[in-house]
Amino acid sequence: MSTAGSGSRFAGVDFYDFDSLLREEERAVRDTVRAWVDEHLMPIIGDCYIEGRFPRQLIPGMAELGFFGANLPEEYGCAGLNNVAYGLIMQELERGDSGIRSFASVQGALVMYPIHAFGSEAQKTYWLPRLAEGTEIGCFGLTEPDYGSNPSGMITTARETADGWLLNGVKMWITNGSQATVSIIWAKTGAVDDPSSIRGFIVPTSTKGFTGRDQKGKLSLRASDTSELHLQDVLVPKDAMLPAAGGIKSPLMCLTQARYGISWGAIGAAMACYDEAINYAGQRVMFDRPIAQTQIQQVRLADMLTEITKAQFLTLQLGRLKDAGTMTPQQVSLAKRNNVNMATECARESRRLLGANGILAEYHSMRHMANLESVYTYEGTHDMHSLILGQAVTGLSAF
């Protein structure tokens, strides 16, 4: 039996008829995002990465197709998708680039989600449609220079005054920070040793005393803005507080949403690398035969295919649990930890298979490889997720 077809358009990876487990609209959503990435992102992403520039011109198109907060309800201008379809959006965006997926993750899971989950009706009605339309860009201020894996220790404060809340502090590693028009800032309303006093605030970035500066010198996520936020006597009205948020649990709930999306996203990055590896291996001739015909490269490809396939089923079930309302944060930890590590390995192996060409931006694996080092580290480092799982199975906390 002979095989033809160029495979020039991205076709995903489906060795186990995974598609048959997806509903029709879930496949349709995935295909929409896949087509958008092929058409609008792939032609420019290499240059954006080299130039260290987020492709802002893509925001209106992403918004028009409904990529932001797509799993939130239609009454707030969102698409009202289930969580599997939402996950597939993240998979496809990260097939393009982790930075672009990060942008959508932050907008949806870290800005729109907390407003939807903890906001007043007035806050939801005002902010959610604007964020869905991309006319407002959000960022999420939780991490601080000295409080990464331990966000409960934060020292940013919010003090109630006659005029409203007065915020002071510094946030770091904030995706979208310098281009955001609005931020969700987490701060302590009580003593700095009292994590139960943590509250969330909707803070427009144009508020006096608020500055966002790009962090320079990044070797990863170069097509994404990563910023430092400085809040110096930033005064916001009393109704800027998210009324239903309280304690460290609230921002952690947001992170669970974002980590869920990352679990899917990592599969997309891994698929991109596998796809590139298999195409390259079939074309690159060395010692008078395609390198795909060598055992060492076949082992690489078999390993990638196996790990991607396992991750697909793991993550689909996670999505079904999320849709059923029974997903636990520990299950998200397992998927985030496994999938990002898996994707990082795929990216590295693909880059190696590509030989010298693999270091060029014209190919995608090294960009994914460098990006995934950030993804490995953010939203709960790989190590922290190990400890969360350790705690879950032993009942003993090691952190």
Added chain:
Amino acid sequence: MKIAVLIKRVPDTELRFSIGGDGKSLDQAGLKYDMSDFDGYAAEVALRLKEAAGAGEVVVIGLGPDGVPEILRKALSMGADRAVHLTAAEVPVDGMSVATALAADLVGQGYDLILFGRQATDTGHGTVGAMTAARLGLPCVTAISQLNISGGTGTARRELEGATETVSFPLPAVLTIDEGIARARIPSLKGIMAAKKKPIETRPAQLGPVRLTVKSLELPPERSGGRIVGEGPDAVPELVRLLREEAKAL
């Protein structure tokens, strides 16, 4: 304006595919299906006409097996109003058989325009549109690259080899759409959700007799390696001779 767009479900041949064991059809294993590209352009043309007019109805019609509704729903998610699935176990390769069924369903429905893709991206015969027009007794313009509708008249442009032809025609009419006229829009996520609620009518296709059958399907032979006939201007006579006598390209 009421517009019908005929949509064919075709194997996605841009992806990898192979010939089945019978030697005359594609191996179904791992095959994915999609809307024929030219039909996507036709759907886009219909939607733009409706949007420009601010009113009207776009009905998408597909003929074939169980997978057809999924493809029709793609057109609904682009913005078409409703769909009709004419059920058939398979799509006959005989365009006249298909045209007979389509004409039987289109007749008397009050369509101002009936749009087809120029040809299907799988079989590529390009016959069904014109044959349907003949069955309906309607004017037909094939492979159009530009369209204007004003009142009860249309003007369409056709790209010919080295020339452009402009044709005018009265409505109702059947048009087949070439590439370059409009790219099919990517369905929005809201469009996908809205399409779930749009109606798809189902009725059996009244196919005509099938007189054509596929005898065999083969992939093109593997290209053999190139040959260097010489270097510099000295090689030109030999190259010309080979092109003329061996490749018969001149």
